[in-house]
Amino acid sequence: MAGLALVAVLPLLTAALVPAQSSLSLSDDLLIYLVGVVAVAVVGGFWPAVVAAVVASLLLNWFFTPPVHTFTIEDPQNMLALLLFITVAVTVSSVVHLAARRAVQAARSREDAAALLELAQTVLGGADTPAAILDHLTATWGGGAELAERAGGREAGRSGGHWVRVASSGTMPSAAPRTRVRAGADLALAVAGQPVPVNSQLLDGFAAQAAAALDRDRLRTQAAQAEALAEGNRMRTALLAAVSHDLRTPLASIKASISTLRQTGVHLSAEDEAALLATTEESADRLNDLIGNLLDMSRLAAGSLEPFLRPASVDEVAPLARHEAESSSNVRLIVPDELPLVRTDPGLLERVLANLFANAIAHSPPGRPPVMSASHEGDVVRLDVVDHGSGVPDELKPRMFEPFERLGRGGGTGVGLGLAVAKGFLSAMGGTVTPLDTAGGGLTMRVTLPVATPAKTPMAADQ
Secondary structure, X not given: OHHHHHHOHHHHHHHHHHHHXXXXXXXXXXXXXXXXXXXXXXXXXXXXXXXXXXXXHHHHXXXXXXXXXXXXXXXXXXXXXXXXXXXXXHHHHHHHHHHHHHHHHHHHHHHHHHHHHHHHHHHHOOOOOHHHHHHHHHHHHOOEEEEEEEOOHHHHHHOOOOEEEEEEEEOOOOOOOOEEEEOOOOEEEEEEOOOOOOOHHHHHHHHHHHHHHHHHHHHHHHHHHHHHHHHHHHHHHHHHHHHXXXXXXXXHHHHHHHHHHHOOOOOOOHHHHHXXXXXXXXXXXXXXXXXXXXXXXXXXXXXXXXXXXXXXXXXXXXXXXHHHHOOOOOOEEEOOOOOOOEEEOHHHHHHHHHHHHHHHHHOOOOOOOOEEEEEEEOOEEEEEEEOOOOOOOHHHHHHHHOOOOOOOOOOOOOOOOHHHHHHHHHHHOOOEEEEEEOOOOOEEEEEEEEEOOOOOOOOOOOO
C-alpha cells in the first residue's frame, strides 16, 4: 500500500517539473523520474515499481516529449529513450527489490540465529526442561506454545489416541490459528498468537530441543529413582549384615550368661554370678543401643523425623547423654555457667551427644577419658567432644557420617550408625557436626547449635 501511495506522488513531481522545463532537458526528466521509480521499489516492492515506471513513462510522453500534451512521439530518439527508461526502471526496480528482500531475509536469519544461540545458552546453562524452552520461545516471539504427547505412545497412535499436554508457556488464543510441528514419534509442538509468524525451521529447532529436554528430564527422574532404589538396597543389605552379626553377638552373650546361671548342677561363686550378670546387662545395653540407632536411621531415611525445637540448656542435656553413653569410662563435661540456651530438641540432642560420647569412649586410650567443652561464639554454641585416640585421616573424614560405615579405628563396636544418626538429627535441628584433629593426636567432633532467641514478653495491659 505504501508503494502504491508513493505512485500518486509522480503527478506532483510532474507539476513541479513543468515550470522548470525551460532549464531541463528530456534526459534530466528521465533521470528524475527514474529516482522516483527506484524510491517506489525500495518502499513498496517490485510490482508497485512497475506501475510507477508505466505511469512515469506516460507522464514523460504527455508533458515533456514533443509534441507535448499528446501521446504522439515526433522524434524516434525520444521513443527509444522512453523505452530504455521503462526497461532500466523495471530492471533497477527488480534489483533493488531483490536486494531489499535479501536484506530482510538476512536480518531475519540473524534474529533466528541469535534466538537459537540464546536457546543453546539456556540449555547449556542448566535450564533444559521443556517448560524452560517453551518460556524462551514465548518470551522472544510472544503468544503461547505447548508441547503435547500422544497418550499410549505408538499403540494409541494406531487407534487414534489422544494428546496430553506435557508443558506449556504463554497464552494461546482460542480463535488464533495454531501451527503444529512434530517433535518426535509421539510428540508435537504447537504455537499460536505470535504477532510475527515463527520460521518453520526455527520451530523445528525448538521442537527438537523440547523433545530432547523432555527425554533428559525423564532420564534424570529415572536416575534419581534408580539411585534411591540402589541406596535402599544398600541399606537393606547392610541392615541384614548388622542383624546377622552385630545383633546376634549380644544376644548370644545374653543367652550364654543366662544358660550358665540357670544350670542346676554347676555351683558358681558370687564373683562369677556377678560377672555373668554384668555381661548380660552390658550385652543388653549394647543391643538396646544398636536397635535404637537402627530405628533412628529408619526415621531419617523415611523422612518422618519432625523435631520439636525449643530453648534448652546444654548443662541439663549433656549429663543425661553421658549417663546413657558411659560404660567403664567417664566423659568430663566443661560447660560455662554463662552459656546461653540453644534452640534444639532436647531429646534428639541427647541422642546426638550420647552417640558422640560413645564413639569417643570407644576410641579413648586408658587413663585419658574424652572431654566435652562448650563455648559461645556469635549466634552459635559450640560443643567440642574431644578424644585422644588414634584419630582419623583427612581423606576418611567425609565417610565417617555415612550409614554402616566403620573405619576400623580399633576398639569400636556397633553397626556404624551412631555418627550417621548424629549428623541426621543435627541437620534436622539446624545444627552441624564437623570432625577435626585433636592437638596431640585424636579426634574432635565439633557440634554447632543456634542460640535460642529470647521470647518476647507481652506488654501488660493498661489498668
